[in-house]
Amino acid sequence: MRDARAHTQYYVFVDRFASGDSSLGGKNPAALDTTRSDPFRYWGGDLAGLLQYIDYIDKLGISCLRISSVFEQMPALALDRGRLSAPYHGQWIADYRRLEPHYLPREEWDRPFADRNTVFDRLVQACKQRGIRLILDVVCDRSNPGGEGWVPGEIWDDGSWQSSTENDTFGWYRRSSYREDEGTGDSPVRFQENRASFRKVMREVLSDWLARGVDGYCFDAVQRLPIWFWQELTACLRLAHPEVSLCGTATARGGWEEAAVDFANQAGMRLMDAGFQRRIVESLCWRDAGGFRRIAHYLDRDEVFEDATSLVTCLENEKTPRLLSQGMPKEHLLLALTLLMTSRGVPCIFYGTESGLHDDTERGNDPYNRPMMREFDLDSPASRALSILTALRRDNLAVQRGHYRTLWLSDDIFVYSRVYAEDRVVVALNRGGAAKIDVAEVPLSNGPWVDVLHGAGVFVHEGQIVDLELPSGAARVFADTRHREHVGTRVLCRLSGYSSRFGESVVVTGNVPELGQWDVEAAPRLHYVNRNLWMGDVYFGVSRGKRVLYKYAVVDERGSVVRESTMPRAADVPQESGEEWADRWG
Structure with a gap:
């Protein structure tokens, strides 16, 4: 396993990030909405657009780029919560070895897997040149639901027909009920994980993409498959590719649900910490009693995990409304980013979070939480802060691994420290009105210290900061980063x-x-x-x-x-x- 705690991830929804080729359209014209008014259709984002802005991602200090599934989807429309939808989300895979035509120039459609002259391969090379690891989203538990002219579960392997629910020659599909409106139960296109032939094909496909230059995967809805499936898959992939990065997401209500904790502790891969994200919402979007106490109390229970520092944390994701759609003032975006970037875990930034991207239609719920990226401004306050904090995370071991301790806590003010070896960081956040506080047990040496974000100064004397001034919405970060010289x-x-x-x-x-x-x-x-x-x-x-x-x-x-x-x-x-x-x- 590789140590990834110094990394900062950036999660791009390919169809909603940037368009770099106006000739794109896909194989089904009805699947594309050029007006970008129907969030259930493709909007024209593509791999060329992502490649066009790879330097923007690099300059933010991002070291790990996660992208939504780029595998070829079924071309037909199908019902998604009662509405006709295109598979812009990447969840209805038809061929695990082919790239989705909507993301490619027309001349690159239907190219075999062995062809390395595609915009995807140019993206891989661009990432490697910048030292950015590339992570692909993958769905392993289900296939596609079928639609007009497309049989449910019809799946191909590099252009060769494999199976479908109507002609399931390999016995890959389950036979049980499913309630589409709730997303519960067993989908009619859910794979049968007990079939060794299915697991073998999945391992081979994922291994082949790693050989093509991908650095890892983020698996969706891991709770739908048993832990033994993920243990087997993780062990096999790591045996052939020791440096592979693996992560799982689960639709859990909180990090303390038994299944989520078991997965984090036993599956052999990192878990997206849904509980952390939910406490961020409660702390910064809700105005009732609790405030910062909610996230502080959550972090106090980290020992339930084998390693809380390897969990993947986020402020927003593709399944939940954006923070600004849930009531957080935009001026508190800096508070949220600072809390994410200096807390334990591997931080993941959802595209557009740094610019306050959101759409409040239907309270910002999926799919309205996936608007088109509008700004690529490296000079905005949040973007500048993010570039500073990614550098701090990369260099400071206390931010990556350090022991967490609450130093001062109220509904509106949260001051905490993290310590590892000789490295230290002290963070102060204020979501309320202007305040002046005294902070004790500060793990910084005597003398003046300067906030890395805004240059504000404080003086530490015998472990105390007296009269720490915190304007409304302030975020302060004081860091002691020691440069280490080691051989070996x-x-x-x-x-x-x-x-x-x-x-x-x-x-x-x-x-x-x-x-x-x-x-x-x-x-x-x-x-x-x-x-x-x-x-x-x-x-x-x-x-x-x-x-x-x-x-x-x-x-x-x-x-x-x-x-x-x-x-x-x-x-x-x-x-x-x-x-x-x-x-x-x-």
């Missing part, structure tokens, strides 16, 4: 499953010099993140490229040592930095 290959060791007690520390020891050669006193120490999580970097020199043995031990304040009761683990030290060894106390 860096591996992040992560340990969960041990309930820490005050005064204890955790070390990782093993059979090589970099791990102390089984001497606990010489072993590298990990850093406390929360009661269930410790992390630390180990730098390998002479052992780089070798297979090593290691295990963890706990040392209390008196020097007493408790070692894991399991056999030592074996792992291959990589040649390059960035790998993560994720372990559970045993």
